[in-house]
Amino acid sequence: xxxxCGRSAPPLVLIALSxxxxxxxxxxxxxxxxxxxxSSSFPTATASSRRLAAGSSGGRRAxxxxxxASGSVYNTWQCRIMYHWFKEARRARxxxxxxxxxxxxxxxxPDEFVDEIPTFVADPLPEGDQGYIVLNRPWAFVQWLQRxxxxxxxxxxxxxxxxxxxxxxxxxxxxxAAAFPFFYIDPKKYENVLRxxxxxxxxxxxxxxxxxxxxxxxxxxxxARIAPTWMNISIAMKKDPEADKAFxxxxxxxxxxxxxxxxxxxxxxxxxxxxxxxxxxxxxxAFIIHYTYGCDYDVKGKLTYGxxxxxxxxxxxxxxxxxxxxLPLPPxxxxxxxxxxxxxxxEATINIPNWESYAAD
Numbered sequence: 001x002x003x004x005c006g007r008s009a010p011p012l013v014l015i016a017l018s019x020x021x022x023x024x025x026x027x028x029x030x031x032x033x034x035x036x037x038x039s040s041s042f043p044t045a046t047a048s049s050r051r052l053a054a055g056s057s058g059g060r061r062a063x064x065x066x067x068x069a070s071g072s073v074y075n076t077w078q079c080r081i082m083y084h085w086f087k088e089a090r091r092a093r094x095x096x097x098x099x100x101x102x103x104x105x106x107x108x109x110p111d112e113f114v115d116e117i118p119t120f121v122a123d124p125l126p127e128g129d130q131g132y133i134v135l136n137r138p139w140a141f142v143q144w145l146q147r148x149x150x151x152x153x154x155x156x157x158x159x160x161x162x163x164x165x166x167x168x169x170x171x172x173x174x175x176x177a178a179a180f181p182f183f184y185i186d187p188k189k190y191e192n193v194l195r196x197x198x199x200x201x202x203x204x205x206x207x208x209x210x211x212x213x214x215x216x217x218x219x220x221x222x223x224a225r226i227a228p229t230w231m232n233i234s235i236a237m238k239k240d241p242e243a244d245k246a247f248x249x250x251x252x253x254x255x256x257x258x259x260x261x262x263x264x265x266x267x268x269x270x271x272x273x274x275x276x277x278x279x280x281x282x283x284x285x286a287f288i289i290h291y292t293y294g295c296d297y298d299v300k301g302k303l304t305y306g307x308x309x310x311x312x313x314x315x316x317x318x319x320x321x322x323x324x325x326x327l328p329l330p331p332x333x334x335x336x337x338x339x340x341x342x343x344x345x346x347e348a349t350i351n352i353p354n355w356e357s358y359a360a361d
Contacts, residue, residue, distance in 0.1 A: 061097050062097050064099050064220075065098065065102070069103055071111050073319070074319045078160035081345060081352070082159075082160055082163065084352055085163050085165075089166060089167045092166075097170045100118065101117075101118050102144065103119045106122045135234055135252060137234075138234050142227045145223065154219055156168065157216045158214055161291050163345075176265070177216050177217060177266070178273065179215070180212075185210040188206070193242055193246050197258050198258050203261075208257050211267055212253030213256035226263050233255040234255040272284070272285045272286055273286070276291075277291060277337040278303055278335060291313075295313045295330075296312045296314070311331055311334075313330075313345075323359075325346065325350055327346055330342060
């Protein structure tokens with residue numbers, strides 16, 4: 001449930017925000033930042049955001065799932081599929097630690113799906129995203145953490161292109177977050193650049209874990225401390241030509257990893273958190289399928305990555321229109337992970353009301 005406009009933010013978040021800004025204004029004083037958020041600047045929550053915590057287990061280890069989205073057709077159809085499988089996983093007996101769900105919509109205005117998906121409307125960055133839409137993500141989290149009444153004590157940060165394969169337990173332990181290790185997040189490789197944001201007095205560069213903000217399960221209190229620092233470092237990195245060139249589209253991921261290290265929040269690295277077809281061939285024990293890469297195969301089931309295959313599933317094929325129902329299944333020989341992905345997309349679109357009418361808009 002979001003707080004009404006004009007209501008002061010929860011003390012925990014205000015303290016966290018203030019502490020972070022005092023600390024990191026000193027660290028990064030030569031750069032431009034957003035001001036400390038004020039509750040009067042936030043948009044009124046939608047009706048569905050007032051049901052954020054519906055379905056929460058109420059248990060001490062329950063976590064709230066949050067997904068940021070831009071409001072584009074591309075993000076929206078992914079969110080609809082993601083939310084379908086979230087509900088399916090939570091219905092299972094072993095999904096008891098899965099609490100509420102929120103789509104954090106950083107377009108600044110509600111859309112036609114606010115009654116289908118529990119939604120909190122956040123403002124985009126005041127000065128724009130500089131052509132990097134993901135730059136809105138940490139700013140959106142700062143707003144949500146300040147304005148929403150989040151019942152659970154833990155947060156799972158997820159993304160629209162995540163499909164939950166099975167119920168997710170609370171994987172965090174002993175004050176440490178649980179996070180997926182990305183092979184392409186390599187702090188040692190970019191130590192010279194990262195030292196601008198993680199000075200040597202903070203410790204070894206290995207204190208920065210090879211993670212992004214998603215998927216991560218973290219204590220709400222820890223995320224409230226990290227989020228404003230994550231936001232400011234993301235902006236600072238984007239304004240730094242060297243960092244912007246080095247990190248490109250994963251800049252915000254590096255910023256989160258740095259912010260987490262600066263606040264002393266360690267991470268349990270869980271390779272079983274998710275798989276990424278077509279490189280991961282089996283679902284195995286994974287909890288999430290992340291379909292960020294295109295899947296291209298010839299009729300014999302041979303991968304043709306980098307070349308459009310005779311059979312393909314690539315989310316980028318549906319930037320302006322959602323995928324149709326009943327996508328053709330891949331040919332024989334294609335890995336189980338890809339087959340499962342397409343079957344789950346098809347099952348979701350069959351069961352989501354008005355999918356075809358939305359696709360026809």
